[in-house]
Amino acid sequence: MKHLPLWRHELRRAGWTACSPAAALAATLALTAAAAAFGTARPQLERILLTGLEALIPLSAGMAAVAVVSRDPSRELQLTLPTPYTTTLGRRLAVLGGLSAALSIAFSAALALGGWWNGPGLPYAPLVWAAPLLWLTGLALLVAALGRSVVLATTTVAAVWLGEQLFATSFATTPGLRPFFLFMTTRIGVPTDWDANRAALTTSGALLAALALILLRRPERLLTEEET
């Protein structure tokens, strides 16, 4: 493969950003261990583990995506190179997405093997994390591309995430919001419209990401001084 060395560089260059999904997983395990130490019942523990997959790993991926598009000390140089900068951004996001996916799949498999899996049938397991991950990442990319501010983008993502957690009941009961309820699996379970919810999140997430990439094609958007 001609571009293999470039992928290797991206992996190496990503550094700590690439580790954030792993940090989310570690936090989940720590939380579960702490809950178990306090004598929490098994179904609750299973739900905490599933929350790591559906909520924490996607949140960390969204935050890391903001860093990928907002912080690049060598950006101006790369805009002058024959490789389009959006291709490079795509590669970096793919590295992030790939690591998150690999981690999520491994974690799901470990839960299933250990008998701790409390989600949909295993063929659908990837949608538990992939749908919210794509949606939060798409939102993060769009706000980062629009506002060119790390603080604004991460705050928006965190606020939406927290809002959906705090007002889970409203999201579950309002017909207009239910398709965009990120945490349906952990907060409700697998109702009949679960597939529809996952499909809505996936398509709208892809749309947000596509919009962001179109915006990022305009170099002027990237060249003005970055806010912090």
Add this chain to the structure above:
Amino acid sequence: MDIQITGLRRTFGKVTALDGLDLAVPGGMYGLLGTNGAGKTTLMRVLAGVLPPTAGTVRVGGHDLTTRTGRLAVQRRLGYLPQDLGLYPDLSAQEFLDYVGLLKGLDDTAARRRQIGELLDMVGLTDAVGRKLRGFSGGMRRRVGIAQALLGDPALVVVDEPTAGLDPEERIRFRTLLASIAAGRTVLLSTHIVEDVAQTCRDTAVMARGRVVFNGPVADIVQRAEGITWELVGQGPPPAGGVVVSAVSRSDGTHYRLVSPTRPDPRAVPVQPSLEEGYVALMHAGTSA
């Protein structure tokens, strides 16, 4: 590669950074002098294909920079050192250059490694090749910057204020390095330091407020101040009228040198101008025009 620019305009909202600029650069090492805000960086970004012009035509080596194919054709033969080149702190010089080389399309691993070795040698970084970039000094970073610009043997090298912030020794060393790479290619050096251009370029353009106000041999800039440069020894505050270029305090008073279209004081005597005074005269003529 030669550069032909006519009527180039670039605006950012209400700010006009380039205001109908005309410039022709034949090749070799060429200076681009101008004060901060003159529009040098904007011009270089247009030449590097980063910023599309608002109006005007820009041709580099015959390629039209306003088209996608033209831009790509130029970028394949371009080396660019931005004014603030950020480096990835966790990479070594070798890794960073390898990464840039790949993005430039140098796919042959052995050839790329060989070229990186030669360039690191040329810029004097062989001893630091494995060290992480976070520990590099300003001068070392600039040398990594020029090494990456030269990857792929570009026909056009554009360097934006590469000597800013360097100590005098590093500055001299760096501009000598720049001059040494100019054989057989076009090197466009932007700077606000007159001396950098005087020591390395035969020809230069001078920019002010988004336009080219002078274009020609560096030595001709001096002529702009002939007959309007004065020296005056005074005790009090600097004389009004004209631009004071230097003020040196001696036992008999303060020796002022100033550029002024009229004799600023009956005691003032005309003197042979320096390059800097020529530059000041040029800038000053631009303001009153």
